[in-house]
Amino acid sequence: xxxxxxxxxxxxxxxxxxxxxxxxxxxxxxxxxxxxxxxxxxxxxxxxxxxxxxxxxxxxxxxxxxxxxxxxxxxxxxxxxxxxxxxxxxxxxxxxxxxxxxxxxxxxxxxxxxxxxxxxxxxxxxxxxxxxxxxxxxxxxxxxxxxxxxxxxxxxxxxxxxxxxxxxxxxxxxxxxxxxxxxxxxxxxxxxxxxxxxxxxxxxxxxxxxxxxxxxxxxxxxxxxxxxxxxxxxxxxxxxxxxxxxxxxxxxxxxxx
Amino acid sequence: xxxxxxxxxxxxxxxxxxxxxxxxxxxxxxxxxxxxxxxxxxxxxxxxxxxxxxxxxxxxxxxxxxxxxxxxxxxxxxxxxxxxxxxxxxxxxxxxxxxxxxxxxx
Amino acid sequence: xxxxxxxxxxxxxxxxxxxxxxxxxxxxxxxxxxxxxxxxxxxxxxxxxxxxxxxxxxxxxxxxxxxxxxxxxxxxxxxxxxxxxxxxxxxxxxxxxxxxxxxxxxxxxxxxxxxxxxxxxxxxxxxxxxxxxxxxxxxxxxxxxxxxxxxxxxxxxx
Numbered sequence: 001x002x003x004x005x006x007x008x009x010x011x012x013x014x015x016x017x018x019x020x021x022x023x024x025x026x027x028x029x030x031x032x033x034x035x036x037x038x039x040x041x042x043x044x045x046x047x048x049x050x051x052x053x054x055x056x057x058x059x060x061x062x063x064x065x066x067x068x069x070x071x072x073x074x075x076x077x078x079x080x081x082x083x084x085x086x087x088x089x090x091x092x093x094x095x096x097x098x099x100x101x102x103x104x105x106x107x108x109x110x111x112x113x114x115x116x117x118x119x120x121x122x123x124x125x126x127x128x129x130x131x132x133x134x135x136x137x138x139x140x141x142x143x144x145x146x147x148x149x150x151x152x153x154x155x156x157x158x159x160x161x162x163x164x165x166x167x168x169x170x171x172x173x174x175x176x177x178x179x180x181x182x183x184x185x186x187x188x189x190x191x192x193x194x195x196x197x198x199x200x201x202x203x204x205x206x207x208x209x210x211x212x213x214x215x216x217x218x219x220x221x222x223x224x225x226x227x228x229x230x231x232x233x234x235x236x237x238x239x240x241x242x243x244x245x246x247x248x249x250x251x252x253x254x255x256x257x
Numbered sequence: 258x259x260x261x262x263x264x265x266x267x268x269x270x271x272x273x274x275x276x277x278x279x280x281x282x283x284x285x286x287x288x289x290x291x292x293x294x295x296x297x298x299x300x301x302x303x304x305x306x307x308x309x310x311x312x313x314x315x316x317x318x319x320x321x322x323x324x325x326x327x328x329x330x331x332x333x334x335x336x337x338x339x340x341x342x343x344x345x346x347x348x349x350x351x352x353x354x355x356x357x358x359x360x361x362x363x
Numbered sequence: 364x365x366x367x368x369x370x371x372x373x374x375x376x377x378x379x380x381x382x383x384x385x386x387x388x389x390x391x392x393x394x395x396x397x398x399x400x401x402x403x404x405x406x407x408x409x410x411x412x413x414x415x416x417x418x419x420x421x422x423x424x425x426x427x428x429x430x431x432x433x434x435x436x437x438x439x440x441x442x443x444x445x446x447x448x449x450x451x452x453x454x455x456x457x458x459x460x461x462x463x464x465x466x467x468x469x470x471x472x473x474x475x476x477x478x479x480x481x482x483x484x485x486x487x488x489x490x491x492x493x494x495x496x497x498x499x500x501x502x503x504x505x506x507x508x509x510x511x512x513x514x515x516x517x518x519x520x521x
Contacts, residue, residue, distance in 0.1 A: 274475030
């Protein structure tokens, strides 16, 4: 308890919440912080619990649904080909709403507009399964979100959230994940917080979960009001985190403690 | 939910020891967790896993709440003859899942 | 021990906030834990009163695990696994989980090899014990200590 208070006290009195960005060559995925056994769990598709959702996603991909009676496969064909690299480019700009949308939101846009089916709830079994199946097709590929003039303001909004002190603990994401990564916080090592593996199987959740679930968990952890699932703030933050992790290799669906 | 992921080599030599990996989706609720209001969340686990090889039991596991969610079990068996490996999970609340895999033994 | 306690405190506060925010949270209100004596009782109720000798069976557990919800466990027994001499069963127990039983594996000569893996929950840093029954009725044991930095059974409700 004393150690925790000391760390938090140090962070609280730190003059500026804006820490220097991690140099590209120094960026490390959370995978590298895990012990040998957890890395083995992630690497073996026969052992990785996330693969249960990927398998479910493969089934849903081919299932006709909604008033339009269409399956994802009817428009997109084989996901192994058509979805290759897609998750690595999300969040991406949506022309209709004129703002970036997350992969989960894109899946729901397709469901509502093309399949004429109701949108799937966040972190519902089906949405996670489809997200995991699509993200799986980007495994091994570099993260490459597109930032053009349209996306720039949203990237800046995401960066502002990342650097702003929030919550009763008055902490900014950057204070832990840019300034103190690699150090211990209550028995666990602070990761750099790169979303290379989402959606991922988190041992703490004993389930697969989305990046937004993790972000909301962090916000509750610093005793801030978490944004609702699908809130623009969370998507902007996702965009910033993916941009911050540009070039890093996707390892979705990952396993993390 | 895709119930189970089974990993069995599709072919093997007679007498070869083969490794089988099984993963099934199940919350394995321990019965020790409480809601915010203090109510116990009732136990809901898989209690037994059985593997039969052409009808003969070759492996069995009795599971307790200490087994993690989405139970993962790896075991081995001798490839004796071609046929069907059948896997059955049973547990609380009438949970019962059966999967099978064919194996060709030369 | 101090680390585990401070993490629990932190999460209790966090889940208190979650409750205040009206989010459905799941917390464990001080789980009861077994004691080494209860584990011994459990062992005896499964294998009877015959003598247990350390040896032949080996527990493989990571010495330090980041999260107690899914700890990879491998049990292996030094046995030729023939009709004449084989492992009948291996039973695994813990000292400090809410209840001492973990799993019982039933093998036999058709296993070919006495090596089984699974993933288990650990509520605290503690000892894990495996008792192996051979076909001649003899009992063998092994014990392993694990340090758990984040205990199982805790979850913030989001």
